[in-house]
Amino acid sequence: MAKRIDVHDLDIFYGDFKAVEGVSMTVEPRSVTAFIGPSGCGKSTVLRTLNRMHEVIPGGRVSGKVLLDDQDLYAPSMDPVAVRRTVGMVFQRPNPFPTMSIKDNVAAGLRLNGVKDKKKVDEVVESSLKGANLWNEVKDRLDKPGAGLSGGQQQRLCIARAIAVSPQVLLMDEPCSALDPISTLAIEDLINELKARYTIVIVTHNMQQAARVSDQTAFFNLKATGQPGRLVEVGATQKIFSNPDEQATEDYISGRFG
Amino acid sequence: MSTLTQAAVEPSTTPPVHTDLTGMSGRRAFTDRAARVVMWGAFLLACIPLVWILVSTLVKGGHMLLSGSWWSLSQNGITSRVVGGGAAHAIQGTLMQAAVTAIMSVPIGVLTAIYLVEYGRGRLAKVVSFMVDILTGVPSIVAALFIYALWVTTFGFQRVPFAVTLALTLLMIPTIVRSTEEMLKLVPNELREASYALGVPKWRTIVSIVLPTAFSGIVTGVLLGLARVMGETAPLIILGPYTKSMAHDLFNGLMATLPTMINQDRTEALQPALDRVWGAALTLILLVFVLNLLGRFLGRFSKVKN
Numbered sequence: 001m002a003k004r005i006d007v008h009d010l011d012i013f014y015g016d017f018k019a020v021e022g023v024s025m026t027v028e029p030r031s032v033t034a035f036i037g038p039s040g041c042g043k044s045t046v047l048r049t050l051n052r053m054h055e056v057i058p059g060g061r062v063s064g065k066v067l068l069d070d071q072d073l074y075a076p077s078m079d080p081v082a083v084r085r086t087v088g089m090v091f092q093r094p095n096p097f098p099t100m101s102i103k104d105n106v107a108a109g110l111r112l113n114g115v116k117d118k119k120k121v122d123e124v125v126e127s128s129l130k131g132a133n134l135w136n137e138v139k140d141r142l143d144k145p146g147a148g149l150s151g152g153q154q155q156r157l158c159i160a161r162a163i164a165v166s167p168q169v170l171l172m173d174e175p176c177s178a179l180d181p182i183s184t185l186a187i188e189d190l191i192n193e194l195k196a197r198y199t200i201v202i203v204t205h206n207m208q209q210a211a212r213v214s215d216q217t218a219f220f221n222l223k224a225t226g227q228p229g230r231l232v233e234v235g236a237t238q239k240i241f242s243n244p245d246e247q248a249t250e251d252y253i254s255g256r257f258g
Numbered sequence: 259m260s261t262l263t264q265a266a267v268e269p270s271t272t273p274p275v276h277t278d279l280t281g282m283s284g285r286r287a288f289t290d291r292a293a294r295v296v297m298w299g300a301f302l303l304a305c306i307p308l309v310w311i312l313v314s315t316l317v318k319g320g321h322m323l324l325s326g327s328w329w330s331l332s333q334n335g336i337t338s339r340v341v342g343g344g345a346a347h348a349i350q351g352t353l354m355q356a357a358v359t360a361i362m363s364v365p366i367g368v369l370t371a372i373y374l375v376e377y378g379r380g381r382l383a384k385v386v387s388f389m390v391d392i393l394t395g396v397p398s399i400v401a402a403l404f405i406y407a408l409w410v411t412t413f414g415f416q417r418v419p420f421a422v423t424l425a426l427t428l429l430m431i432p433t434i435v436r437s438t439e440e441m442l443k444l445v446p447n448e449l450r451e452a453s454y455a456l457g458v459p460k461w462r463t464i465v466s467i468v469l470p471t472a473f474s475g476i477v478t479g480v481l482l483g484l485a486r487v488m489g490e491t492a493p494l495i496i497l498g499p500y501t502k503s504m505a506h507d508l509f510n511g512l513m514a515t516l517p518t519m520i521n522q523d524r525t526e527a528l529q530p531a532l533d534r535v536w537g538a539a540l541t542l543i544l545l546v547f548v549l550n551l552l553g554r555f556l557g558r559f560s561k562v563k564n
Contacts, residue, residue: 056454058379085457095448098562099470109456112466147562158452165456 002029002199003086003168005050006067011228012045015059019045021228023064025218032195034210034237035203037220037252042229043203044092044173046220050201051087051171052080068169085113088167092174094154096146096161102129103142105157109165124164132160133190152183159190163198170194172202176209188213207253211241219249315540322537323544332514333502338523338531345538347504348519352545355419355498355515356488358508359426364480366427367434374435375442376464394432401428402493409497417497419505419513425493430483437479441472474557481553485546491517516542 005027012020020042027033035043048054049062052073066073073083096105104111106125115121125142129135134156138149146157155175162170172191176184191200191213204210210217218234233246244250322328322345331344374387405425409415445468453463469476494515500522501512519538523531 051455053451053455056451081454081457081459083457084455089455091448091452091455093448095446095452097449097452097467097471099467108453108466109458112453112456112458112462161452161456 002197003069004029005169005199005201006065007046007050008065008067010046010049010062010064010066012042012049012054012062013060014057018228020220021230023231025231025234027199027201027216029199030195030197031215032191032200032202032213033216033218034214035201035218035220036205036207036210037229037232038222039205040229041220041222043220045229046231047171047173047201047203048089050169051089052078052083053089055080085109085165086167087169087171088162088165089171090155090158090162090173090175093178094151094158096149096154096157098145098147100146101143102138102146102149102157105146106160106164108161113165128160128164129157131163131194132156133186133193134160150183152179152186155179155183155187156190159187159194163194167198169199169201172200174203174205177205184209207241211237217241219244219246219252221248221252312543315536315543319533319536319538319540322533323540328537328541332504333519333534334504336502338526338528341530341533345516345519345534345541347502348514348516348538349541349545351419351505351513351515352488352517352542354506354508355423355426355513356484358420358423359430359487360480360484362423363427363430363434363483367431367480368438368476370431370435371438371442372464372469375439376460376468390432390435393428394436396428397492398425398429398490399492399496401425402496404428405493406496416510417499418507418509418511419498420508422493422498422513422515423508425497426487426490429490429493430487433483433486434480437483438472438476441475441479442468444475445471471562474559474562478553478557481549481556485549485553488546488549489517489542491521494518495521516545 007023007025010023037043054060103125106128107121110121176187214237217237217240219232220229221232222229233249328344330346332347333343336343402425409421449467453467494517499512500518501514505513516538520535523535
């Protein structure tokens with residue numbers, strides 16, 4: 001059920017400003033792809049175009065193609081709401097809905113899309129929380145507010161919420177940057193497990209994390225200050241971290257800049 | 259040898275360290291004290307009229323509120339020479355008109371705020387926002403005369419309580435729009451994005467995520483707006499003349515309110531009437547106070563759990 005993503009000549013704009021230029025790459029199903037690069041180079045922006053969240057920002061638009069299997073996400077007939085149901089997203093800061101309990105948070109995607117069947121919702125809540133390795137910690141307090149959990153638990157709650165709508169692809173925008181090392185480890189383990197079922201794309205500032213969790217790594221950089229960001233190199237993680245083709249990649253990875 | 263020379267040299271190469279961390283510089287301490295004095299002075303100055311008003315209304319009108327008839331009887335058949343009767347007709351009128359005003363202005367105000375915060379882009383939003391600003395600045399007497407011109411002069415209707423509520427609605431909409439707008443803006447964008455990312459349509463996100471998160475703030479804003487509108491007098495004087503008897507019909511005849519009762523009886527020189535002025539004033543303050551308390555209380559009942 002996981003899907004392949006093909007990006008062709010993607011340019012991304014904020015109003016008249018071209019933020020990212022000429023991205024082309026392929027993400028294989030059931031694999032983890034990491035986006036690395038210095039701040040402001042457009043990693044998150046590219047990630048957000050993969051489920052049409054970029055256009056939520058006023059003035060946000062793209063040109064080029066993003067194919068999910070063989071469907072162009074930006075074809076005029078596509079419904080962005082349906083796209084987002086297929087391509088889930090986890091954000092940088094854990095953002096559980098403050099008005100909802102743990103259970104309601106996980107069930108939100110289903111309920112707000114009109115699923116009323118209580119039994120089914122309960123099943124999905126349990127399986128999603130188990131899938132996010134959170135079930136054992138919260139099973140006795142499902143009715144407590146989601147905002148009362150620790151940061152790491154909240155982030156896993158958000159992952160459970162994202163997988164509850166059974167997406168094909170899971171996008172993660174620096175999911176561990178607000179977490180401590182132990183919670184980070186828990187999320188990384190979880191990514192390794194989720195990989196069996198989903199196509200995962202993760203943005204990270206932590207190169208060790210990219211090396212640990214990903215099969216494929218894409219390095220983004222700015223051409224120059226004020227210029228649009230671009231994809232410098234994409235390849236197997238092992239190759240990118242040991243023997244990249246581009247000098248810029250090597251410099252970044254070895255810590256010579258960035 | 260080397261350790262000895264190093265130990266001797268080190269203190270002179272490092273810059274002098276202030277080890278005494280006690281005591282504040284005289285000037286900073288003086289500025290701090292001066293600022294404190296000014297702030298307290300300003301606070302006390304602002305309290306003087308408040309306390310003065312509260313104490314004099316309590317002293318002069320407090321005894322009126324203690325009698326049961328104040329809350330149950332109207333002034334029907336009672337002249338200004340006579341002690342007795344109550345303010346029930348005015349209390350009832352004020353509450354009724356406030357309720358109708360709320361029913362008309364809350365939906366319009368809240369929906370306008372939702373439009374401005376969630377949907378409004380481009381020229382129309384700017385125009386709407388500008389219009390709300392203008393409406394905020396409209397003096398109540400102008401709103402009242404506008405409704406008079408529309409209701410009485412143009413349409414040829416009678417001056418009825420409903421016309422008053424129209425003018426009050428005109429005054430209340432902008433305050434609701436502004437306060438609701440502020441509350442909606444406080445809802446973090448991350449929550450909206452989290453909802454969109456689950457494939458939830460925008461309208462559903464607003465109804466199920468944004469509004470519940472901002473709910474208590476919106477209610478507080480509405481009640482505070484209502485409290486303000488209850489004390490408005492100009493529309494009442496122009497569109498809703500005083501009457502001494504109870505009234506229930508919004509579309510027929512006259513209806514008393516607390517501000518018009520105050521305005522009516524204050525012109526009398528006789529003690530029973532003056533007592534009623536103070537009593538009505540205190541009742542109005544009390545109603546507004548209760549609404550404020552209710553607003554805060556409902557604010558605690560927020561759906562945002564922690």
